[in-house]
Amino acid sequence: MRIVEIRERSVSIASDIANAYIDFSRMTCSTVAVITDVVRDGKPVVGFGFNSNGRYGQGSLMRERILPRLEAADPDSLIDEANDNLDPFRIWDVMMSNEKPGGHGERSVAVGTLDMAVWDAVAKIAGQPLWRLLAERYGEGPPDDRVWVYAAGGYYHPGKGLDALKEEMRSYRERGYRTVKMKVGSVPLAEDLKRIEAVLEVVGDGENLCVDVNGRFDLETAIAFGEAIAPYGLRWYEEPGDPLDYALQAELSQHYAGPMATGENLFSMQDARNLIRYGGMRPDRDVLQFDCALSYGLVEYLRTLEMLAAHGWSSRRVVPHGGHQMSLNIAAGLHLGGNESYPDVFKPFGGFADGIAVEDGHVGLPDVPGVGFEAKSDLHAVLRTLLD
Numbered sequence: 001m002r003i004v005e006i007r008e009r010s011v012s013i014a015s016d017i018a019n020a021y022i023d024f025s026r027m028t029c030s031t032v033a034v035i036t037d038v039v040r041d042g043k044p045v046v047g048f049g050f051n052s053n054g055r056y057g058q059g060s061l062m063r064e065r066i067l068p069r070l071e072a073a074d075p076d077s078l079i080d081e082a083n084d085n086l087d088p089f090r091i092w093d094v095m096m097s098n099e100k101p102g103g104h105g106e107r108s109v110a111v112g113t114l115d116m117a118v119w120d121a122v123a124k125i126a127g128q129p130l131w132r133l134l135a136e137r138y139g140e141g142p143p144d145d146r147v148w149v150y151a152a153g154g155y156y157h158p159g160k161g162l163d164a165l166k167e168e169m170r171s172y173r174e175r176g177y178r179t180v181k182m183k184v185g186s187v188p189l190a191e192d193l194k195r196i197e198a199v200l201e202v203v204g205d206g207e208n209l210c211v212d213v214n215g216r217f218d219l220e221t222a223i224a225f226g227e228a229i230a231p232y233g234l235r236w237y238e239e240p241g242d243p244l245d246y247a248l249q250a251e252l253s254q255h256y257a258g259p260m261a262t263g264e265n266l267f268s269m270q271d272a273r274n275l276i277r278y279g280g281m282r283p284d285r286d287v288l289q290f291d292c293a294l295s296y297g298l299v300e301y302l303r304t305l306e307m308l309a310a311h312g313w314s315s316r317r318v319v320p321h322g323g324h325q326m327s328l329n330i331a332a333g334l335h336l337g338g339n340e341s342y343p344d345v346f347k348p349f350g351g352f353a354d355g356i357a358v359e360d361g362h363v364g365l366p367d368v369p370g371v372g373f374e375a376k377s378d379l380h381a382v383l384r385t386l387l388d
């Protein structure tokens with residue numbers, strides 16, 4: 001059993017949307033295929049992966065540093081003998097060999113992308129959906145058969161007024177979502193409040209609406225914004241300040257009593273631990289949004305979940321960023337609190353399996369081996385171009 005070849009390619013996910021910090025007019029992501037010599041149904045098992053939106057394609061980093069290490073490794077050193085399969089942990093160690101600690105930047109995205117493809121291959125070799133494999137090996141009890149999801153949108157868009165914003169949110173509700181998220185922080189406070197009130201006309205209770213600043217505010221602005229939105233009783237107030245400014249987050253928690261969410265731009269267990277230690281996050285109400293595809297993959301994510309448990313956090317307070325099937329599998333198999341969803345943007349990488357509808361804010365998973373990419377036809381078509 002061995003990895004025969006790994007292929008990678010960057011693809012465009014560009015669009016004319018923007019959040020409070022960046023636009024997505026030049027956004028790319030990496031796609032990878034891990035080709036093995038294991039044969040199932042007459043074909044080699046191939047694991048696929050990609051990185052989440054918001055970070056660009058990582059092809060050069062993979063080609064220059066990470067892939068040569070895997071190519072040079074003894075194939076037998078990458079095997080999990082106990083399960084007669086590839087070993088994601090040994091493979092991860094090889095990918096990270098000769099890397100200094102700290103500086104968890106773009107390399108975490110490159111490793112996370114490859115790690116996703118490895119786990120897809122491992123589950124396919126085992127003949128199991130990844131969510132079931134995770135529950136059996138690392139979970140506590142049976143997997144969840146449905147996962148809570150929310151629709152992320154409400155981006156700033158040229159010419160997009162309140163009526164268009166309301167129609168977007170109404171369409172999510174019609175597709176089965178109960179909770180929606182919108183971008184804020186790129187326009188004056190009074191204008192954002194009008195946008196929030198317009199969406200509340202559609203979704204009703206503030207519990208059905210999250211707002212996301214994408215790290216734009218300083219402390220004074222974050223406090224003022226929090227005071228302004230407090231009467232709405234929103235589901236959460238997301239990433240008000242720079243993701244590494246733990247002091248800002250901790251101070252804001254003294255002023256804003258409602259739930260807050262952050263973590264999508266923290267890319268290692270160590271950074272997540274610093275947030276828990278110093279960021280003033282409250283385990284009874286706040287939400288952690290670490291994304292495995294951006295933060296060294298599932299191998300590191302398991303370490304992060306172990307750290308959270310040691311600090312008294314329930315895995316149900318974790319709702320990953322990214323809106324992709326990998327996080328959905330982790331959410332179901334390891335009892336996370338839910339998963340983000342992008343119904344209308346970052347296609348075809350966002351969204352879930354064909355034929356499985358969102359019902360009352362929850363979605364099921366396909367009973368197919370691996371992550372389930374083959375059950376999402378538009379995404380699988382893109383990933384299969386790596387094999388052409």
